[in-house]
Amino acid sequence: MPSHTRTEQDQFGSLEIPADALYGIHTARAVANFPLSGYRLPAVFIRAYAQVKLACVRTNASLGYLSLPMAQALETACKELADGSHHDQIVVDAFQGGAGTSTNMNFNEVIANRAAMLMGQAAGSGSESGSDTSIGAGSGSGSDSGSVSGSGAVHPLHHVNLHQSTNDTYPTALKVAVLHELKALEQPVADLQETLQRKEQAHRNVLRLGRTEMQDAVPLTAGMTFGAWAEAVARDRWRIFKCRERIRQVNLGGTAVGTGLGAPRDYVLRVTDELRRITGLKLSRAENLVDATQNLDDFVEVSGLLKACAVNLLKICSDIRLLSSGPAAGLGELRIPAMQTGSTVMPGKVNPVIPEAVSQAALRIMSNDALAGQVAALGNLELNQFMPLMAHSMLESLHLLKQAVILLHTRCITQAEPDAGRCLGHVESGGALAAVLVPAVGYARAEAIAQAARNKGISLAQAAAEDLNMPPEVIATLLSPERMHQLGYTEETYAAFRKDNDTKGGKA
Known part of the structure; x- marks a missing residue:
């Protein structure tokens, strides 16, 4: 047998x-x-x-x-x-x-x-x-320069590894892989940004109550919320593009410590050009191959930019979870797609599983960034012995980031819509109007109007209309979507209040 x-x-x-x-x-x-x-x-x-x-x-x-x-x-x-x-x-x-x-x-x-x-x-x-047939730890050049190799059996070192070392092929391969992944990440991030920008325009007239430190603040529009997310993602898009510039220099040809020892000069000068033709990437040979062999700070820089994108994803997901909370007893201002049953004991419960999953991926990427910094710092002299850990953390972060962006975009953001009625109800029942009234009537009087609304159990807009003896629609103009899109206010904004201020001692 x-x-x-x-x-x-x-x-x-x-x-x-x-x-x-x-x-x-x-x-x-x-x-x-x-x-x-x-x-x-x-x-x-x-x-x-x-x-x-x-x-x-x-x-x-x-x-x-x-x-x-x-x-x-x-x-x-x-x-x-x-x-x-x-x-x-x-x-x-x-x-x-x-x-x-x-x-x-x-x-x-x-x-x-x-x-x-x-x-x-x-x-x-x-x-x-x-x-x-032996190899040294971290090197393994096994070169056979000076003669033609190729007669007899194929040898892993004498033929495949000819004029190479682990120390130049491994980090070069990692950079090639990272560049491929960065290129693959760019389009999903661009797609997310464009969808958020469309949402910004579609909901530019939907008022919602702003919140700072988890408390009611002044109003803005739902479109502005989508727009702020879009701007953050736009910065990530730019960072990811610039990442590729940080990682394009490779140490291929440097062999064990970056001196090129054991490799012919013609090989050292040509091999990166050949790799560039094969990959289609804008690779170049590092000017200092010794530096490029022992230092991994370029990976740390890229990891930090990936972390910035993960941070923005986590912030967006946290916002989505808050805005969609409840929905009956929470904010309920944003409707996101229901993906699956949320509880084995509470019938009808649906959880924000997509933002939750993306948040976990973001946290993992952030922890990988901390790990990348430690790995780079722990290298010794002419080599970093922890290259495999750097490779794992970098490639995991890139994979997770791409999948997280696609997941959040296709299974949440594209179908996310503000509940305009719920948003307006919170604006009208909150104290946001008090801040808007301050330039017209002064802080003390606006505070008194807000207190009167609380004491009477009426809306602040109604209390302001009574106190100022003005039609409710005039008050309402201060909270219109158009007003939210103005940068600051002009004299015309509060023109209707001037006569009233003259008789009641307000401050225009």
């Missing part, structure tokens, strides 16, 4: 690997060594790492460091990974020691074994070729 395993060897001995596995012994040891989170690398990161490996293969081939048959097989293997195949073979835990070496080796082995199969070789045959 055919064996279901194959035996591979490294400096620590031998291991049995599943016969149909594209990964090899280095990956198997990492799986055994890091049974931590159960989190796997996200698809966007796998595709990005495959694109980095493809750029390296093409550059090495163009410079004559790989034979044509070898280069063609390696390129096909990289393209398959980049296009979504073999992702089940990237099996290392997202959290790992070695600054990502296990991840790099997982890719090296999968690409090597897939290329070997394309060349008619058996998977794992390359693990026994060559004299150097």
Whole structure:
């Protein structure tokens, strides 16, 4: 019977690997060594790492460091990974020691074994070729410069990892993945902003009572509420666009610590250009590769801008939950779509589940930002050993932010409508008119009118009309939607009160 395993060897001995596995012994040891989170690398990161490996293969081939048959097989293997195949073979835990070496080796082995199969070789045959199958923690350059590689079995280090290190391929792949995700995030944020702006115009004449410190304040319009949310999201849209400028410089070609040691100069100068052509991203080689290898503050900056967007989402969701609260015994000023049954014991109860879910995603993004700062600060000398944690937190935040924006937009904001009658009722029953009266009659008299309304149990507008001996419709003009859209007041605003002030001692 055919064996279901194959035996591979490294400096620590031998291991049995599943016969149909594209990964090899280095990956198997990492799986055994890091049974931590159960989190796997996200698809966007796998595709990005495959694109980095493809750029390296093409550059090495163009410079004559790989034979044509070898280069063609390696390129096909990289393209398959980049296009979504073999992702089940990237099996290392997202959290790992070695600054990502296990991840790099997982890719090296999968690409090597897939290329070997394309060349008619058996998977794992390359693990026994060559004299150097070991890797150092965080590096693993295994370069074989100075001669053409490509005769014999495909080797994960000598061929796939030629002129590379984990220390330049891993952060480069992360930046490529982040740039892809930032690009994917831009349109959902733009869509949310545009919907909020449409709501701003649609409800510009719906009065609602403003509230400060959870207490009644002066009125504004529901359109203004949507407009304020739109402006916050517009700033997020700009920040996300600018994020891409912060993250476009990569250290590919710097090898272990950024000196390019072990890689030919022509390779170092060309490989980023090749990656730019493959990805379609505006990538450039960092001017200081040593700095770009050891410092992660550019990721921290991007994380902070993602946090700002999460903060705005959380604020908007909190506002929505308050405005839609009740609805009978709460504010009930905003109607949002009912999504599902809200209680197993209270029939008919419906909860604001979309804002609640988005709020949780926002809180996670905010906590990931704090984590990103700590990770960057804890790097030592020429390398940050916690790169895998940075990768996980950054890519999780980007994924959550995109999904949260889409969820809030499509399942809440698009169908959210103010209850105009409820809003107006709160305006008329509240004390907002007192503040509007102050420029016309002075603070003391406006306060007396408000007290009279409370004592008589009537609306403030009615009390003002009685006290000032003016028609209610004149009073009402001070609370019209048009009045809310004026920036401050003019002499004409209170012209009707001048004669009355002359006889009753008010202050115009």
